[in-house]
Amino acid sequence: MEQTTNTIEIEDLRLAYGVKEVLHGVTLNIHRNEIFSIIGPAKSGKTSFLRCLNRTIDFISQATVSGTIRVDGEDILRLKDIYHLRRKIGMVAPLPVGLPLSIFDNVAFAPRCAGLTQKTDLAEIVERCLKQAALWDEVKDRLNTLGTALSGGQQQRLTIARALSHQPEILCLDEFSIAIDPVTTMRIEDVLKELRKEITIILVTNLTQQARRLADRTMFLLNGDCIEIDRTEIIFSDTPGNRKTYEYVNGIFG
Amino acid sequence: MNKEVNTDIVRPKQIPRRAFAAIAGEKLIELIIRLSGVSAIIFVLAIFFFVFREALPIFFSDHFDLFKFLFNTQWYPTSAVNVRYGTFALTVGSISITFLAMLIAVPFGLGSAIYISEFCGPKQKESLKIIIELLAAIPSVVWGFIGLTVMSRMIISITGAPVGVNLLNGGIILALMSVPIIVSISEDALKAVPDSYREAALALGATRWQIVYRVLLPAAKNGLLAAVLLGVGRAVGETMAVLMATGHAVQIPHGLLDSVRTLTANIAAELGEASVGSDHYHVLFLTGVLLFLLTFAVNLTADFVIRGIRRK
Numbered sequence: 001m002e003q004t005t006n007t008i009e010i011e012d013l014r015l016a017y018g019v020k021e022v023l024h025g026v027t028l029n030i031h032r033n034e035i036f037s038i039i040g041p042a043k044s045g046k047t048s049f050l051r052c053l054n055r056t057i058d059f060i061s062q063a064t065v066s067g068t069i070r071v072d073g074e075d076i077l078r079l080k081d082i083y084h085l086r087r088k089i090g091m092v093a094p095l096p097v098g099l100p101l102s103i104f105d106n107v108a109f110a111p112r113c114a115g116l117t118q119k120t121d122l123a124e125i126v127e128r129c130l131k132q133a134a135l136w137d138e139v140k141d142r143l144n145t146l147g148t149a150l151s152g153g154q155q156q157r158l159t160i161a162r163a164l165s166h167q168p169e170i171l172c173l174d175e176f177s178i179a180i181d182p183v184t185t186m187r188i189e190d191v192l193k194e195l196r197k198e199i200t201i202i203l204v205t206n207l208t209q210q211a212r213r214l215a216d217r218t219m220f221l222l223n224g225d226c227i228e229i230d231r232t233e234i235i236f237s238d239t240p241g242n243r244k245t246y247e248y249v250n251g252i253f254g
Numbered sequence: 255m256n257k258e259v260n261t262d263i264v265r266p267k268q269i270p271r272r273a274f275a276a277i278a279g280e281k282l283i284e285l286i287i288r289l290s291g292v293s294a295i296i297f298v299l300a301i302f303f304f305v306f307r308e309a310l311p312i313f314f315s316d317h318f319d320l321f322k323f324l325f326n327t328q329w330y331p332t333s334a335v336n337v338r339y340g341t342f343a344l345t346v347g348s349i350s351i352t353f354l355a356m357l358i359a360v361p362f363g364l365g366s367a368i369y370i371s372e373f374c375g376p377k378q379k380e381s382l383k384i385i386i387e388l389l390a391a392i393p394s395v396v397w398g399f400i401g402l403t404v405m406s407r408m409i410i411s412i413t414g415a416p417v418g419v420n421l422l423n424g425g426i427i428l429a430l431m432s433v434p435i436i437v438s439i440s441e442d443a444l445k446a447v448p449d450s451y452r453e454a455a456l457a458l459g460a461t462r463w464q465i466v467y468r469v470l471l472p473a474a475k476n477g478l479l480a481a482v483l484l485g486v487g488r489a490v491g492e493t494m495a496v497l498m499a500t501g502h503a504v505q506i507p508h509g510l511l512d513s514v515r516t517l518t519a520n521i522a523a524e525l526g527e528a529s530v531g532s533d534h535y536h537v538l539f540l541t542g543v544l545l546f547l548l549t550f551a552v553n554l555t556a557d558f559v560i561r562g563i564r565r566k
Binding site for chain 2: 054087091093097159167
């Protein structure tokens with residue numbers, strides 16, 4: 001059953017910056033409509049992994065990627081139309097990057113890049129995405145003010161709304177909660193649980209408890225090696241497959 | 255033993271002395287820095303004061319009328335029977351040639367800055383930057399010479415105009431002179447846009463060109479405007495090249511192929527011939543004041559524009 005519902009299939013993914021290899025052959029499948037979390041200490045290659053997924057790795061000179069990543073059966077490392085791929089994947093960065101545009105234009109950015117110009121369509125998308133990101137009520141009266149003038153937590157929700165604006169099939173969140181307060185974090189987590197019905201979510205997080213709360217399955221990445229992938233209950237149980245996993249999630253490690 | 259004691263005694267004496275010297279030195283440096291900062295204000299005011307003082311006697315002359323000075327097109331400062339000091343044609347000459355130069359230089363300058371900062375590879379980037387700096391290092395008299403000979407002949411053979419030194423010639427020469435400034439400053443402005451903006455836009459599926467005009471241009475607009483303004487400043491103030499390339503005829507131009515004279519070129523050409531203390535001499539200084547006010551107006555509007563953008 002699992003085999004047919006894979007949305008991302010990754011085989012022996014290796015990534016090197018210059019001569020330094022940071023991902024040593026990661027192999028995994030991510031299922032459709034699951035929340036898949038990636039945990040691991042700093043410098044484990046979590047962010048690099050996400051960069052490979054939407055091919056923004058291309059813009060880092062000296063980065064070399066090998067292996068295969070198939071998204072819906074398409075080998076994206078050899079793909080020509082990377083813009084189509086990036087529209088399929090929504091990405092949320094650790095620190096909110098509000099583009100220096102109005103709130104409306106921030107959310108309408110991706111649809112506009114994709115060629116949508118009808119004002120009414122754009123307004124509809126903006127409203128839907130802002131509602132999905134639990135930001136609509138706070139900003140609906142000032143959609144024309146600068147997005148960068150919002151507070152940190154609001155900006156982060158703005159970037160989530162923006163990531164949803166091109167109706168992605170996969171949403172990647174890279175430590176989305178490090179700049180925002182716990183209350184907002186919980187609100188966004190509720191949003192993610194809601195979104196799970198429609199899209200696949202990949203969640204990179206430093207908060208192991210967040211992974212435990214949200215994720216269906218969890219991968220433990222350590223220094224570029226995939227230590228363990230399993231159902232979240234097992235990863236956080238007393239008897240995960242690997243001793244290091246137990247030590248990491250219980251804070252003994254490092 | 256004795257020697258050791260001696261050095262111990264000497265050291266405490268030396269240390270306070272050094273500290274005093276260090277403090278005094280620091281104060282001195284601070285004073286010099288402060289002076290050089292304030293000097294900019296003093297120089298500007300002093301220049302304005304002296305230029306205006308030289309111009310002042312003209313207001314008490316019988317032949318002078320401020321309204322005619324600003325809005326009359328007739329410039330006959332050495333006429334024996336009917337002296338006329340109308341600078342309107344010169345002002346229009348300066349403005350039109352600056353406008354034309356910017357019309358050419360801004361698209362080219364911004365275009366190459368965008369290319370250098372966003373599209374080309376690192377090796378090409380280095381060589382392009384060096385070449386553009388070389389372009390900035392060419393003295394203005396050499397540009398004027400190129401206008402007078404090469405450009406002039408080209409314009410005559412292409413357009414069939416009777417004279418090659420005209421508005422078009424001067425505009426192109428001035429544009430070439432302003433491009434290096436515009437390129438290097440706007441490239442800096444684009445470089446200052448955080449990479450995270452580029453990455454965010456990329457992740458949203460934007461193409462490189464979409465990143466440029468949807469993200470980079472709005473983000474860098476202040477710096478880009480500053481670049482354009484410095485270009486304008488260069489074009490308004492340039493003297494030697496326009497003196498050689500524009501034909502130096504006092505008239506309001508009706509087309510690109512008419513010769514013009516600018517305020518700057520007029521001063522440069524006539525000041526040497528005007529006898530010190532004559533009306534002609536004073537009126538040339540007043541032209542200088544006019545030029546000063548013109549550039550001041552340009553800078554002020556730019557300032558307001560930038561503030562307007564910021565508030566938005």
